[in-house]
Amino acid sequence: MLFHLSIEADDPKRVAEVLAEIWGGKALPFPPVGVGSWMAFHGADNGTMIEVYPRGTMLTETGADAVGTIGEKRRNNATHFAMSTDLAAERIxxxxxxxxxxxxxxxxxxxxGVIxxxxxxxxMIEVLTxxxxREYLDCVTVENWTRMLKAGAPQPLAA
Structure with missing residues (x-):
């Protein structure tokens, strides 16, 4: 189980509130990483959350807990995630x-399918109704992925 992940946003509070809305959960401040950080809790209140930091936040290893510092404010990155929702696609x-x-x-x-x-x-995030x-869980298994790799399905990255 994945308990939490973190992303950056221009307006962490707003993004956390929207993610919590999609999840049927609640958004709350997350001051341990830095002022302006927020988190979206899943409505099941099972500890699953998405931390949303101000754009440019970098986590730095220290002798104690990791700390967040502001650095270069990149716009695009490879980080993304797929999240479930009980809402209909039209609502998303x-x-x-x-x-x-x-x-x-x-x-x-x-x-x-994903939205x-x-x-x-x-x-980028992916929201799954x-x-x-059901499609995802039927498809993404170790057995199915291994079969796909044996069939030579990997595609090269775009230049």
Missing amino acids: YAIAEREGWNAKYCKRGGKF EIWIDGCQ AEMQ
């Missing part, structure tokens, strides 16, 4: 539109 599109975030349906590898959302125009979650 409406939330994304309200926030001014691009959202579209994608069928990953022709196997399972791809671009927070702040640069942070109940139907999409």
Whole structure:
């Protein structure tokens, strides 16, 4: 089980509130990393959360706990995640539109659907409705992935 992950955003409070809305959860401040950091708790209150730091936050190893410092404010990065929702796809599109975030349906590898959302125009997340979650869980298994690799399915990265 993945307990939490962290991303950066232009407005961490707003992003945490929207993610909590999608999850049926609650957004709360997260001061241990730095002023302006927030977290979105899943509605099941099982400890699952997404930490949202101000854009440019870098975690630095110290002799004690890691600390967050502000550095270069990059716009795009490789970090993304897929999250479940109990909401209908139409509601997810409406939330994304309200926030001014691009959202579209994608069928990953022709196997399972996701709603791809671009927070702040640069942070990609994938939201999976109940139907999409079933597709994902039927497809993404160690056995299926191993079979795909044996078939020579890996694709090169874009230049």
